[in-house]
Amino acid sequence: MHPTHPVLTDGSRLIAEACVRAGADAYVGYPITPASLIFFYASRRFPIALPAPDEITALQWMAGLSAAGHLPVTATSFPGFALMVESVNMAYMMELPMLVILVQRLGPATGTATAGAQGDLLLLNGLISGGYPLPVLCISDLEDCWRLPPIALQTAVDLRTPVVLLTSKEMVMTQESFDLARLEEISPVRRTFYEGPGPYCAYDAGDGLVPPFVPVGDGRHQVRLNASTHDRCGIIRHTSDEAMANTRRLEAKVETMTPILYTLDEQEGAETLVVTCDITTGAAREAVETLRAEGVPVSLLVARTLLPVPTVYHDIIGRYPRAVIAEENHQGQLARLLFGRRLPPNVRTVTAVGRMIRPDEIAREVTR
């Protein structure tokens, strides 16, 4: 295919533009490598862009803006994200839509700020105290930088929840030739505020799983938001039946309503399925192309919804005699997420730390 609108761009630019086109109106940022490029673009593009004095404040401002009816976004990396964790829990419990873009870099701790990694998946699994699931979508290429932010924002609004968009340094900082003509138009997220009769209760989901939203400050309905265990109306409760049912609803809505996004590129006769996500997708695609050109049939599963783990991944992997899971961390975090610490004998991992996984490493494991 001949490009029709070729540009040299990084993923950060596409992400920032896509967020704004999808209706995100406020960006709250604190600089951190490798997420600062998103901050830079967002500061030029968002209708409201606020530099926060630290990442706890950033998330609190976002929660406040969200409570007031805005749709806020931030981007950070592990050290900043670690500071945000309690506030992400708060927004989860208050049911405030927002998007947190987590750009992974090499850890532990400050690690190497300018080296990529895929090391934060297991941190996200269990981030919400009590084990409640948080929707985590993962970008696998430049097209995803455009396609996924609107889906993540729509999910945040539809589910009234923070959503994490997971990515990594080389995904958002590497410049690539890219054909903008391949990008589809983005429509703003669909969002309505409750305007019906009172009394309004901020956590009364009726027959559904997600309560209708009214911003604080509304002139007709009193809004009570609460990060502590609360009843339907947002009043603090110890462990009443109503309050516990409300907390359980948080799990039910995320488990059942998070969109399931993946690409399955299957080849007839393939004995091995390569499973991957994020930046390693490029190496996996290249490995698969090379293998197929050499006459080795192989299939590829690119996971975009990482949490809650779609059960369909187990179904797909189960159809293959062998699976190779490729990811840029030491432990095989995606593999552990799927299978625990004891991998089935027919599941292998290709891992690397401090560098990108090469296509030949994946190809070698497939043909081993």
Place this chain on the structure above:
Amino acid sequence: MSRFLVKSELPYCKGCGHHLIVRNTVKALEAIGMEPLDVVLVTDIGCHGIVDGNFATHTVHGLHGRSVALAAGIAMGLPPEKKVIVYIGDGGATIGLQHILEAARMNVDITVVLHNNMLYGMTGGQPSGLTPTGFRTVLTPQGYPLPHHDIPRLVLDAGAPFAARVIAPGDFADVLRQALEVEGFSLVEVLGICVSYGVKMNPDLRLKELARQAGYEPGVWTGPTRPAFRPARRETTSLLETLAVSQRYSSPLEGRLTLILGGSAGEGVQQAAELLAQAAMSAGLYATKKGSYPVTVGVGFSVAEVVLSRTPIFYHGVSQPDAVIITSADGLANQRERIHPMKGGILWLDESLPVPETGAEVRVRDFRGRAGARNAGLYALLTFLRETGVVPPEAFVKTVQESPLGKHVDLAAL
């Protein structure tokens, strides 16, 4: 009962100073003639925070110490006719001190009511940053050894237009009214007593006397007035508009070429590599460019990896480069491990540098001498193109000319 309350019986211990704060808040709100739904009450963690259920206003109950930042976010997101009030304790003010100072510095339109009973009531009476010297707590039965923060003074220093301290009991509704009428940040510290822990540990306590000894002087202070901080909504333009690279040249490259440009930070390595990628695109190739550098951007190495390809590039890492171009000692030191095992390919090396051990063909050239350190990378890439023809050199020259760099560098003259 006031229209600001839905329940008049408050959830506090009998005799707790917090009762007075609620009563005076309600009185102040009535005095300024607000409606309950024009008010957002943001509460922190602590005994004061369980009062939400009594208020007929909007209520938001957040995390320990973060209420001021949360309220700042709400205030920034609402029109100015809405009033945002924060209830926070001395413990919350201790853990969240930065949020208070930042909100004061920014002059966010909120009113903070600081319930200072000089200890953590909800968790059993531990000392906070506002516990005065000598005050006895469960953890300091001999008396607290350190001085306390003076929050009104701190917020005034940070730029708050209004701060006050009152000592309960008493009628301080008028001070609260003044605070609520400020357009911008205001704070009222209310000194009170926790009857459960404060009195238990300090049975002979006289609040006014304690306040005097501790230097907790009551008062109303004002700072210079300035407009409240409100983020304005801006019209912005697309980030994608000025980016297109048009194809005007052609390249003989059939497969893929991987290239490393290694030099020193501050010498334009990344920009030069980016321009090469754009030039390659103008010659009909796919291209990727990534950077590697230490966290300090003005010192040390700067390395760029470029992939040029006839077909789409999915993997943009470079393991065995076809070309390595080194313009400085920093670049050489950083890339030595990659240069050493090279079995083929070409190494272009600035003539000032020692020739490293390598299986690559080595071409020593004068980059720094001819073009200067700042343009050594650009000139080295031009040399590479002149000697290989992978991309027409004129495509690179044109790309540089049309870039912001074009005004400063005459590449064609080199």
